[in-house]
Amino acid sequence: xxxxxxxxxxxxxxxxxxxxxxxxxxxxxxxxxxxxxxxxxxxxxxxxxxxxxxxxxxxxxxxxxxxxxxxxxxxxxxxxxxxxxxxxxxxxxxxxxxxxxxxxxxxxxxxxxxxxxxxxxxxxxxxxxxxxxxxxxxxxxxxxxxxxxxxxxxxxxxxxxxxxxxxxxxxxxxxxxxxxxxxxxxxxxxxxxxxxxxxxxxxxxxxxxxxxxxxxxxxxxxxxxxxxxxxxxxxxxxxxxxxxxxxxxxxxxxxxxxxxxxxxxxxxxxxxxxxxxxxxxxxxxxxxxxxxxxxxxxxxxxxxxxxxxxxxxxxxxxxx
Numbered sequence: 568x569x570x571x572x573x574x575x576x577x578x579x580x581x582x583x584x585x586x587x588x589x590x591x592x593x594x595x596x597x598x599x600x601x602x603x604x605x606x607x608x609x610x611x612x613x614x615x616x617x618x619x620x621x622x623x624x625x626x627x628x629x630x631x632x633x634x635x636x637x638x639x640x641x642x643x644x645x646x647x648x649x650x651x652x653x654x655x656x657x658x659x660x661x662x663x664x665x666x667x668x669x670x671x672x673x674x675x676x677x678x679x680x681x682x683x684x685x686x687x688x689x690x691x692x693x694x695x696x697x698x699x700x701x702x703x704x705x706x707x708x709x710x711x712x713x714x715x716x717x718x719x720x721x722x723x724x725x726x727x728x729x730x731x732x733x734x735x736x737x738x739x740x741x742x743x744x745x746x747x748x749x750x751x752x753x754x755x756x757x758x759x760x761x762x763x764x765x766x767x768x769x770x771x772x773x774x775x776x777x778x779x780x781x782x783x784x785x786x787x788x789x790x791x792x793x794x795x796x797x798x799x800x801x802x803x804x805x806x807x808x809x810x811x812x813x814x815x816x817x818x819x820x821x822x823x824x825x826x827x828x829x830x831x832x833x834x835x836x837x838x839x840x841x842x843x844x845x846x847x848x849x850x851x852x853x854x855x856x857x858x859x860x861x862x863x864x865x866x867x868x869x870x871x872x873x874x875x876x877x878x879x880x881x882x883x884x885x886x887x
Contacts, residue, residue, distance in 0.1 A: 701884035706825035714740025751777030785810030
């Protein structure tokens with residue numbers, strides 16, 4: 568017998584915020600408070616029966632206006648750099664609201680279909696291994712090689728030993744308009760040869776192929792590894808890519824190497840260190856401690872260095 572239950576009213580709302588205070592340890596002592604993220608998640612069931620569940624997710628986020636062109640009071644730079652300058656803008660530095668995720672999810676057994684503005688599954692996978700997105704994005708996200716969300720459709724199979732995803736997207740992220748006839752194809756495969764109550768070992772691979780409006784290719788090939796247990800976590804990723812980044816139109820071929828280690832001597836305390844290398848000279852170093860105050864509240868005192876920029880940071884992750 569086919570039983571269909573409409574549960575439109577089954578709606579949950581929760582929030583997740585990342586807050587930060589940073590100070591430069593040099594003679595300037597430049598310091599500031601920031602809202603790095605402020606997610607509000609709306610999740611609900613559309614319908615379900617004995618075999619199929621259909622649900623939705625709509626997530627908003629906030630960002631700080633740093634691109635002066637968004638202020639509506641701009642001057643075009645005539646030096647040939649095609650940049651935009653806006654002196655004395657009244658809203659640069661303000662925060663604005665935007666959608667991060669907006670998708671329908673259909674689940675049948677171990678299979679899922681996502682349609683809409685959905686995840687980049689490589690970033691989602693590595694974020695879960697790294698575990699500290701409130702401290703910093705993972706490497707391919709941080710260096711703008713991949714966007715954490717995009718418009719498209721994805722098919723996922725997930726079991727205890729394997730997670731695989733194939734997706735078709737507009738390409739270049741959720742905050743850019745589609746400007747060509749091409750679509751980007753992605754594939755993720757994670758294999759967990761060792762999975763038990765003490766340790767989980769993973770090997771991860773990801774491929775991304777697409778074309779720009781001028782028909783030049785964009786290719787990303789990424790591999791990763793992970794070992795997670797109650798007392799430690801080790802992970803990393805290696806990325807080879809050809810094309811432009813999300814923040815530059817320059818076409819380049821380059822690599823990213825990232826590795827991190829977390830030691831958990833007690834439930835309350837984590838010690839971590841991470842090193843990323845982009846191109847031949849762009850290094851990101853992060854290290855510090857995390858206090859797991861409750862399941863909904865964590866804080867971190869850490870040090871970050873990217874190129875010549877150095878900061879001491881007090882960061883907080885709060886769930887509501």
